[in-house]
Amino acid sequence: MTETADLGCRNLRWALALLDGLADGGLRRLVVSPGSRSTPLVMAGQHHPAIELTPILDERSAAFFALGLARASGRPVGLVCTSGSAPGHWMPAVMEASQSEIPLILLSADRPPELRGWGANQTLDQSRLFDGFVRAFHDPGPAEEGTAALKMIRALGARAAAVSQGDWPGPVHLNLPFREPLVPRTGCEPQRLAIPACPSPCTVPESDIPIPTSVRDLASHLSGRGIICCGPGTWSRQATEALWSCAERLGVPVLCDPLSGLRFGPGPEHRIARYDSLLRDPATAETLRPDWVLRFGRVPVSKTLLTWLTDLPTYLVDPGAGWSDPSHDVRMRIQTDPGAVCRWIADSDPSPADSGWLAAWIRAETDLDASIDAYLAESPWCEAQLIRDLLATLPPEEGLLCANSMPIRQIDTWSGTRAAPLHLFGNRGTSGIDGQTSTLAGLNAGGVPTTALLGDLSFLHDLSGLALLQGLDRPCILINNGGGRIFDYLPQHGLPDFERLWRTPVDVDLASLIRSFGIAHRTVEDATGFRQALTQSLADGEGNAGVIEVRLDGDLSRRIHRDFWTRLAG
């Protein structure tokens, strides 16, 4: 009876049952920001044998770390914070997780209902805080005792984990009020609930996925000169094979976005990666214009490609809830597994395009490979050669996190393909400047050794993430070219006060800043220096791969890009 009256113990058991359910659903990690109200969750994490806790001070950084961790590990990751403005800091990463369909479990501690709305300290309305950016929201109320209550909160954990990984993966928010005391008395036995494990939701194996009837109509549209365009997305090995076969049967090229996961690793010659450059030549753009487009995944990075695709009859295959159709050209949207669709098309004996069609694409790609090599051999060192060297050096099956704005566009332009697999990661859901170093740390913690390529503004936007680079085995490559150089390529370039209001360079000694966290810092200014620093950093990466600061002249880069595009267009 005394034990029954220990409210701290009740809180702990309740939190432990919740974590049991989450662990049944595949969760193994909780990223915890310090606070008092969240104590039952943290103590439950300490008691739970399957769960590991990672403390991170800044909730914003914690959330981006969790995002990277979930992406690399393929498991849902939990976030824990205290009440008040603390969960508000999760917002940017939750937005990205929602758009990129990453399973995050948001566990915000809260004051109990009797304190909400009555001016109590550190209390505000946390319910539905993430609104449309979460797949589900629950507020199960304060901890209760007894088997029925514990079964409920455990089932809610399992359900949250399942929903976060369901047909439309993404974040789930549980707001969890706790009454004081938050710490149990001595003698509280936080034993786990002796009920059978929650059943996992049943997943249909890829090969058994039924083909919707609508796909049978699709085949009739895919005859003649077409293209397959793969935007950011995930392809299993099986699905990738089906894609290549499907394209071969149709006699069409596959245009692979850098974030499609298809550019790097073994692939056929009808895999096309140079379209952003190819299509800058109006004559080529006209010659290669298709009659139809079969699109997979989200919208590609290349604006050149997007503009060129506008007004073409488009067929979109998306396994989730996405409607990625900004130009409103989609004539049929098929919500099912891309691999299943590819297999079905390949097996349906389609009528292929004339053989000249694919040959023209392959020749264009090969020619462009050669002219890029020639151009880069004679032009000054810039991002183009850096990216070529980086892709030549990164070990197979490792990761590369590519920031938004310039880096992802430059990868798009200059990467080409490579035979050795590489996981290219990018927070492309909201395409923010935010959370990059924290995401990098999370990816590495998630089991994929990952190098990053960032610009100076992205790096400085996520200063809290800098502390997380302590102990990393892979480097963060930081292109320091004095601010947001993407604006140099936009009409804002040259407006009055352009530097102060758009490019916004930050006045900081980067080396000293980085070293203040005990992180190694190397500066490079040329190709040899970069190759050496990269090799060294990967070799002695054991826990302090650090930052490679690449000093580049942004104006020179711009001239090199512009000159290259002018040549292509001419």
Place this chain on the structure above:
Amino acid sequence: MTETADLGCRNLRWALALLDGLADGGLRRLVVSPGSRSTPLVMAGQHHPAIELTPILDERSAAFFALGLARASGRPVGLVCTSGSAPGHWMPAVMEASQSEIPLILLSADRPPELRGWGANQTLDQSRLFDGFVRAFHDPGPAEEGTAALKMIRALGARAAAVSQGDWPGPVHLNLPFREPLVPRTGCEPQRLAIPACPSPCTVPESDIPIPTSVRDLASHLSGRGIICCGPGTWSRQATEALWSCAERLGVPVLCDPLSGLRFGPGPEHRIARYDSLLRDPATAETLRPDWVLRFGRVPVSKTLLTWLTDLPTYLVDPGAGWSDPSHDVRMRIQTDPGAVCRWIADSDPSPADSGWLAAWIRAETDLDASIDAYLAESPWCEAQLIRDLLATLPPEEGLLCANSMPIRQIDTWSGTRAAPLHLFGNRGTSGIDGQTSTLAGLNAGGVPTTALLGDLSFLHDLSGLALLQGLDRPCILINNGGGRIFDYLPQHGLPDFERLWRTPVDVDLASLIRSFGIAHRTVEDATGFRQALTQSLADGEGNAGVIEVRLDGDLSRRIHRDFWTRLAG
């Protein structure tokens, strides 16, 4: 006609009309984070003669800066950012602004409606993003031409500014979609709209505020032994005078929260500031227990006070929408101006408490002042002496920003009163660890020279704000005691892995970190060192007052506090 077809010019004129309305409503500053979509707003800010632009890279830091700026300047402050996750970073500061009733105008640029929900880059649903944390939300759609349209958007600006400063002040969110092109063609004349200025909303002068009939009932409850308790809030000079007179007529003490604005500046002897210590002695707490409580403003900081107030008949006066009553003891809530209520009570010839009542309070306060002096003279140097020296040194009418967790509680305990006015600022709406250095920079930019008192975790939670300390004339005093020491005073202290999961010290070389931004850094370890550093920093503050890092032994501080409270209790 060619001009009409310049969509970039249309965007600029639209944005300029909006700023005209905001400027009519009192807005003078826009804090701008870099981005492309927000270009029309930034260009309009450049054109507008009454508006000053401040660029800040990190939107989270920008929002806390704006919060400080609005608080110190007494004007609404605008925030501008690009689309995507950018406005999500405003969330924590918006939560604070909502709870602290600070007028922020949130101007989020957006993609036009035809791109929303179609997978376009950097596009997500920004509408109602801040939900219950803003007083109003509007999405006026893309820019339109013509006088009627420009009148509308200008009126919307004036309205947003008025609502943000209305009966229930706080943030207002305008989501502003812009179609490309975002930059006007050469020759666009962004002249301002030739219509009369928007009328400002009419404010009733304090002396004319009618007294609600309910107050007439109040007087009958306020006889005998009572106390007046003033939580965080704002008191005009007139209202303060009325408060002192009212208390004198009633023969009761006024317990002044550090954030009430009443502790510092001239005041009568019935102004009480030592209640948090006084009430730790059970005998005193019993002797001084009142029959009724008249409360003004938000909930006080002191938990000792709050616990002691529980179950007492309470009468709450709040000019705004607050219901600050976490113990649910309020018997009457009067929504009107506190000064008006005080004046009415004083003039209503109330029956005062017996003279022994107030004398007991004054004697208790005076005795405690003396015993604190004696105790501090013999105890090792810690926050107590630092706070005494700080308050003795800060020039009259300047500001002190006090962080949450320990600093505000230590000010509460140790400040006492002072005759020279001082603006004590604290982000006490959500009581977060967040945004402190950015708020400090904003307060200074808002015209009140302000020093800060922060702990190491608060400092490190807002690393982006560090860049904003460049150019400050007043120092940031950073108590470095190895993590979140508030947990040392809570039941979590001593739990397994306490240091890693609750106190969470950060492994960083603070001096090197601070200096990497070109900011002066001084370390002090004793009273003499602190006094010297503070005097120097205030004297040569011209643009680089920098950071004073105070190294304190947290365990020693805890012992000194505990020992003091033990003595008081017994």
